[in-house]
Amino acid sequence: MNTQSETASPMAEEIRLKEMARTLRRHVLTMAEIVGQGYVGQGLGISDLLSVLYFHEMRYDPKHPLWPDRDRFILSIGHYAIGLYAALAEAGIIPLEEIGTYGRDGSRLEMSAPETTPGVEITGGSLGHGLSQSVGMAIGLRHQGRPSRIFNLLSDGECEEGATWEAAMAGAHYKLGNLYAFIDCNNQQADGPPSTIMNIEPLHKKWDAFGWHTQRINGNDVGAILEAIAVARKVEDRPHAIVLDTLMGKGVTVFEQREKNHFIRVDADEWSVARKQLEERSL
Amino acid sequence: MNPMLAKSPPRGVAGNTLTSDTGSATAIAQAPFGHALARAAEKNPRIVGLTADLGKYTDMHVFAEKFPQRFFQMGMAEQSLIGCAAGMARTGLIPFATTYCVFATRRAYDFIAIGVALGRANVKIIAGLPGLTTSYGGTHQGIEDLALMSSIPNLTVIDPCDATEIEQATQAIADYEGPVYMRLLRGQVPVVLDPENYQFEIGKAKILAEGGDVAIISTGLMTGRALDAAKALDAEGIHASVLHLSTLKPFDRETVSSLISRVPAVVTAENHFQHGGLGSAVADLAADSGLKMRLKRVGIPDCFCDSGSLPYLADRYSMGATHIAQAAREALR
Numbered sequence: 001m002n003t004q005s006e007t008a009s010p011m012a013e014e015i016r017l018k019e020m021a022r023t024l025r026r027h028v029l030t031m032a033e034i035v036g037q038g039y040v041g042q043g044l045g046i047s048d049l050l051s052v053l054y055f056h057e058m059r060y061d062p063k064h065p066l067w068p069d070r071d072r073f074i075l076s077i078g079h080y081a082i083g084l085y086a087a088l089a090e091a092g093i094i095p096l097e098e099i100g101t102y103g104r105d106g107s108r109l110e111m112s113a114p115e116t117t118p119g120v121e122i123t124g125g126s127l128g129h130g131l132s133q134s135v136g137m138a139i140g141l142r143h144q145g146r147p148s149r150i151f152n153l154l155s156d157g158e159c160e161e162g163a164t165w166e167a168a169m170a171g172a173h174y175k176l177g178n179l180y181a182f183i184d185c186n187n188q189q190a191d192g193p194p195s196t197i198m199n200i201e202p203l204h205k206k207w208d209a210f211g212w213h214t215q216r217i218n219g220n221d222v223g224a225i226l227e228a229i230a231v232a233r234k235v236e237d238r239p240h241a242i243v244l245d246t247l248m249g250k251g252v253t254v255f256e257q258r259e260k261n262h263f264i265r266v267d268a269d270e271w272s273v274a275r276k277q278l279e280e281r282s283l
Numbered sequence: 284m285n286p287m288l289a290k291s292p293p294r295g296v297a298g299n300t301l302t303s304d305t306g307s308a309t310a311i312a313q314a315p316f317g318h319a320l321a322r323a324a325e326k327n328p329r330i331v332g333l334t335a336d337l338g339k340y341t342d343m344h345v346f347a348e349k350f351p352q353r354f355f356q357m358g359m360a361e362q363s364l365i366g367c368a369a370g371m372a373r374t375g376l377i378p379f380a381t382t383y384c385v386f387a388t389r390r391a392y393d394f395i396a397i398g399v400a401l402g403r404a405n406v407k408i409i410a411g412l413p414g415l416t417t418s419y420g421g422t423h424q425g426i427e428d429l430a431l432m433s434s435i436p437n438l439t440v441i442d443p444c445d446a447t448e449i450e451q452a453t454q455a456i457a458d459y460e461g462p463v464y465m466r467l468l469r470g471q472v473p474v475v476l477d478p479e480n481y482q483f484e485i486g487k488a489k490i491l492a493e494g495g496d497v498a499i500i501s502t503g504l505m506t507g508r509a510l511d512a513a514k515a516l517d518a519e520g521i522h523a524s525v526l527h528l529s530t531l532k533p534f535d536r537e538t539v540s541s542l543i544s545r546v547p548a549v550v551t552a553e554n555h556f557q558h559g560g561l562g563s564a565v566a567d568l569a570a571d572s573g574l575k576m577r578l579k580r581v582g583i584p585d586c587f588c589d590s591g592s593l594p595y596l597a598d599r600y601s602m603g604a605t606h607i608a609q610a611a612r613e614a615l616r
Contacts (some may be wrong), residue, residue, distance in 0.1 A: 115402045136370020140374030164364050174355075
């Protein structure tokens with residue numbers, strides 16, 4: 001099971017999760033420094049959500065990653081693997097020391113997460129796959145009477161994929177209250193901001209019109225994420241879309257300020273600056 | 284006569300609206316896939332069915348009526364169909380997902396390759412209207428699906444020849460742990476193989492006729508026509524073997540090698556584009572193994588085909604029993 005503390009006060013729990021998000025960000029920097037570049041902006045940006053999911057909300061057993069009744073985190077955006085590996089290592093699903101192999105030849109921790117790695121449920125990365133597989137899992141688990149929930153992370157850019165909306169239709173049609181889709185809006189896809197590449201807004205209205213129980217929050221606010229999930233849990237006959245406005249590189253000023261930060265190249269002397277900024281940032 | 288071939292009187296519903304002309308059939312079976320799936324599902328509660336608005340047209344309705352709680356209509360959305368099936372498989376279910384060959388392979392290719400095959404999700408894709416089995420034209424004729432599906436690692440690819448084989452293969456792939464793409468003959472389907480004496484096995488080609496002059500290697504509904512061609516050739520004193528190879532992948536190299544090393548000429552017959560399917564696999568094997576042979580391929584030429592009746596199409600694109608026999612004569616020249 002995860003380390004969720006049922007008895008902690010809400011304020012203490014929030015502080016614990018914010019500290020955990022900082023720990024995940026440390027791991028992200030460790031991995032990114034090994035390869036000298038990469039999806040560090042995405043990893044830092046999504047650490048708050050991963051902290052809430054893996055260390056508060058989800059039911060799983062790190063010793064038995066395939067426990068049939070586990071809640072499942074489905075990473076559609078495979079290149080966010082750097083963030084997922086940080087959570088899996090901290091949760092004890094993969095050894096903490098293994099993050100040192102991230103992106104290296106022969107490592108299980110490929111830059112885009114493969115399902116052969118423990119804790120990685122699907123092979124994402126070909127964008128637009130995650131939500132339909134999540135819908136299938138949510139149907140399948142409910143059909144078998146399992147209590148498991150599905151937490152799918154997809155990106156703003158993936159809302160340009162037709163398959164995302166095919167799956168959105170199916171999720172609402174089958175009234176999948178056990179399905180949560182987090183849409184990470186960091187306003188940066190490979191060629192630039194979605195507003196200039198292919199406008200996807202208004203996302204809240206779109207998910208709502210597709211029949212999803214929809215909320216839009218600051219995705220770097222641990223308290224807001226906790227509250228949104230608590231609100232969503234009360235709605236049982238619709239799938240849940242939680243649109244997260246996030247900041248790429250969150251927690252590290254030099255990365256937050258990068259203009260083109262989909263795939264960051266980092267100079268060797270910047271890493272110590274980045275670490276210092278992460279530790280100095282107030283919760 | 285080979286005991287594997289059907290000799291029983293007609294069973295099931297016969298009629299004049301055959302969706303597949305398979306040559307030397309002696310009987311007709313109604314919706315063999317749907318009934319076989321329902322039988323398999325009685326024994327195995329993990330089996331579920333999905334379709335993309337083609338339940339009635341892929342014989343899935345038989346299953347859906349019997350097991351409404353285990354049937355999932357996904358609407359006209361093939362990426363969602365395959366993606367959801369992959370997700371269901373990852374929860375321990377055995378999803379059978381139906382649509383037409385063209386829609387499964389052209390519209391949902393990435394979902395089959397990455398969502399299903401890469402991680403060996405236990406999904407069975409059942410695809411109707413293979414090759415020239417519809418009076419619609421290029422939009423509905425699955426002429427290159429075997430090439431596309433055979434190019435995907437981990438995927439088993441099957442093209443059954445008749446009702447007997449569809450029934451047996453449906454049970455076999457339900458029992459097999461891994462992703463499968465199987466072509467479907469739907470509706471009133473001819474019976475070519477004797478269900479008492481034929482036994483489908485994944486990855487095993489079967490000799491249906493023995494003859495030392497020429498080998499006809501066929502797959503799918505072309506096997507019925509190959510048997511007719513063999514009879515015609517026999518009357519001329521040309522003795523043909525007929526090897527029915529319903530599993531395109533994994534390819535039964537052993538049986539094919541053994542056969543083509545014994546005859547001077549080979550004809551391949553497939554309800555598919557002449558390249559990238561059975562004919563290419565046989566040619567690859569011969570080249571790789573240094574086996575010398577003359578090869579003639581019967582299959583769909585490099586074009587999008589007209590619409591028309593099935594006999595018209597078979598004739599127009601040289602896909603009938605007479606064309607297989609003629610190819611054998613030419614190969615022996």
